[in-house]
Amino acid sequence: MEAQVPPELLSGRSRGAHVKALFESIAGHYDKVNDLMTAGQHRLWKRDLVRLLGIGPGDRCLDMCTGTGDLALLVKAAAGPSGTVVALDFSPEMLARARNRPGADAITWLEGDALELPFDAASFDHVSVGFGLRNVAAIEGALAEMWRVLRPGGTAASLDMAKPSLPVLKPLIRAYEFAIVPRLAQLVGAPGQPYRYLPSSNLAFPDRKGLERLFTQAGYVDVRAHEKAFGAVAIVTGTKPSEGPV
Numbered sequence: 001m002e003a004q005v006p007p008e009l010l011s012g013r014s015r016g017a018h019v020k021a022l023f024e025s026i027a028g029h030y031d032k033v034n035d036l037m038t039a040g041q042h043r044l045w046k047r048d049l050v051r052l053l054g055i056g057p058g059d060r061c062l063d064m065c066t067g068t069g070d071l072a073l074l075v076k077a078a079a080g081p082s083g084t085v086v087a088l089d090f091s092p093e094m095l096a097r098a099r100n101r102p103g104a105d106a107i108t109w110l111e112g113d114a115l116e117l118p119f120d121a122a123s124f125d126h127v128s129v130g131f132g133l134r135n136v137a138a139i140e141g142a143l144a145e146m147w148r149v150l151r152p153g154g155t156a157a158s159l160d161m162a163k164p165s166l167p168v169l170k171p172l173i174r175a176y177e178f179a180i181v182p183r184l185a186q187l188v189g190a191p192g193q194p195y196r197y198l199p200s201s202n203l204a205f206p207d208r209k210g211l212e213r214l215f216t217q218a219g220y221v222d223v224r225a226h227e228k229a230f231g232a233v234a235i236v237t238g239t240k241p242s243e244g245p246v
């Protein structure tokens with residue numbers, strides 16, 4: 001039965017199913033709306049994330065919640081021809097868009113759940129996730145899976161919405177997200193309703209400090225948050241220690 005409560009209030013399987021259905025419904029509009037609502041800035045933030053991961057030629061990389069594949073393609077460019085990039089998402093519609101992009105043949109696209117990654121422990125040198133942790137049903141579970149599949153010494157990074165540190169900006173950004181973004185989405189033909197989920201999912205998402213704490217609790221070291229767009233967006237990075245439990 002269709003859930004009647006906002007997806008951000010759901011947990012576990014029902015939230016996963018709801019979020020999956022939501023991305024299935026907006027896949028064809030996703031890239032256009034992203035460009036519009038961030039004025040193209042998301043492309044620069046994604047480049048920053050890839051740089052912060054410290055990817056080298058030949059590295060093995062996983063991009064989780066890959067969507068239409070922006071990050072996976074940038075990660076592949078950094079890892080070079082000898083690098084391996086696996087990009088995973090649970091939405092077939094989002095993956096279909098990713099698979100059609102120039103350069104997509106060099107990447108392994110996989111339908112799967114970020115909360116149950118189908119990989120052995122220590123399989124990757126780097127794991128990235130762009131605007132994904134906010135959407136998973138259990139952030140701690142996703143961070144634990146990222147940790148498990150990283151090799152010791154490997155790096156992880158999440159790019160996502162955050163809460164601006166300057167109090168004066170908070171109501172402005174909230175108004176932009178709640179009132180303007182759904183209208184921008186409709187302007188390019190996307191359904192407005194899913195874009196009402198975005199700001200509410202952000203309300204339920206930890207702030208920059210909270211996400212740093214979750215990274216640290218998951219076992220990452222050198223955890224840092226890098227603010228973008230006056231703190232409305234943040235990249236959080238961490239390293240799996242070289243010694244200790246795998």
Ligand SMILES: C[S@@+](CC[C@H](N)C(=O)[O-])C[C@H]1O[C@@H](n2cnc3c(N)ncnc32)[C@H](O)[C@@H]1O
Nearest residue numbers: 023065066067089090091094113114130131135
């Ligand atoms: C906001 S989009 C981000 C897409 C892309 N990473 C980007 O930065 O543009 C979130 C993506 O996460 C995927 N997703 C959400 N929960 C997931 C899960 N548990 N497992 C796999 N993918 C998931 C959705 O299908 C969607 O494609």
